[in-house]
Amino acid sequence: MNQITVYTTNTCPYCVMMKNFLKEKGLPFKEVNVQQDPIAANRLVKTTGQMGVPQTEINGQWVIGFDPERVLQLVK
Template sequence: MNNITVYTTNTCPYCTMLKNFLDDKGIAYKEINVQQNPIEAQKLVDATGQMGVPQSNVNGHWVLGFDPNSVIAHLK
């Protein structure tokens, strides 16, 4: 089972592209909207040093931006 978390904001077109990509592939993920959740936003910065979105954690590997190839590479 894959463990995927996608960090997003309301206004990020690449976030939508990433979610659509995962949905199209039938890949389940958890979404955390850092715009609505400042505590999670701070955890994200602490973990990666980055505030940009989308960021995804795919089975423990961080993927920055809309990077389908990296997401696929970390799937089980």
């Protein structure tokens, strides 16, 4: 079972693309909206050094931005 978390904001088109891609592939994920959760936003920047979204954690590895090929490399 894959552990997938997508970090998003309300206004990010690539976040929607990432979520739609995961849904199309039948990959369940948890969404964390960093606009509504500043603690998660701070933790994200500390962890990855990146401000932008989407950032997707897959089984402990990070995908920055909308990168379907990288997602497919990381899922089991």
